[in-house]
Amino acid sequence: MPMSRRALAAAAVALVLPLSACGSGDDGSGSTDASGKVEGDITFQTWNLRANFKSYFEGVIADFEHKYPGTHVKWVDQPAEGYPDKLSADAAGGTLPDVVNVSPDLVAPLAKAGLALDLDKSAAKYRSEYLPGAWAGHQVPGLSGTYAFPWYLNTGPLFYNKALFTKAGLDPEQPPRTYDELFADALRMAEKSDGKVATLANVPTIEDFGRYGVPLMNEQGTGFAFNDAKGVKLLTKYKELYDAKALDPQALTATPESSGKKFLTGAVAMNPGSALDLGNFKKNAPGLYRNIGITDQITSTGHVNMYVMGVMVNSRTEHTPAAVAFAHFVTDARNQMSFAKKVAIFPSTAGSLDDPYFTKDDGTDETRVRTAAAKSLKNAVNYTPVLFSDQMKTALRNEVAKALQGKESPKAALDNAVAAADRLLQQG
Structure with missing residues (x-):
């Protein structure tokens, strides 16, 4: 996918490796020692x-090779x-590049197969340079370690x-910030509008369960846990909203496009979006544009969700010092800041979000959204478990729909969703 779309969607595509590639730890032919001289030829994908x-990447590579004359990238x-199939084929065939652009869901099977270098062992000195939530974004349940440098973020x-x-009758300057506030305001909105405004x-998606404070997996990373009492409470509240028409009746089949249209026409009071949406409101719904409010994602944990992309080092590279040095170079503060000014993404490096580019609102639509998002990213986390595949998301959505329609209790629906996800996890 194009970069910005991937960063926003962070789709979890299952990457299946042959059993012969499975393993754990960095036990390949390469060295995990990154302290030697930075030299040699490496491949960056x-x-x-x-x-x-x-031109941007050619410039980064030229700068790196100038800094380390004995290298070639x-x-x-x-x-x-x-792309996931390409990674899988390279992993199985022993042709995985030295440094690889990955997302958390793609790094997980590579780490389990022992093909992703554990940066907590080989590059721990760099950890403090990144936001804690971003560094944790490429950690894999059931494994100790971090398996990619955090690169660009989005929210x-x-x-x-x-x-x-x-x-x-709600205060327009005090939008809901927690789920409890959201539920109360939503029920009032439905009541005052006679069910005409949701x-x-x-x-709710897996991210909502995370933002509500529901434990998503067990500590061992061997099974899912979002069917606990708190998870059932969240789905029960959504059922209440659905029955009161505080949740749009078409939510069961909603797409981002259809939800956006509902918000545009005033049938829905809140909706996630981006700076591109503000331009659309200004052009096609000037009344909405004049009354638009911007707030953080709803969360009961105090941490919004982030989408994170990463740069992984192949544990079997023949040039570990050079591969680690380059992966760090691509994701260091200077290069991330430069990249962020070319496209609507955010750097994962500590302190970068305090730059005036992310804090100064000059009144334009672009900066209004950019500054709001940057502020929320400072302590954001990636709620979607790296092991939660597209098939698992579909299973959860189907069970949520049954609960909202009254075909199953919220408890039974989540039990079924967890059982389905656990089966898929074992198959993977």
């Missing part, structure tokens, strides 16, 4: 970035389609319609 950022860029603010809040247009 990105994911559908050459078309738009060719070969850059390869893979197309969006089939999305929440838009709300101040006029609808005012009409419902507050939300989407059913």
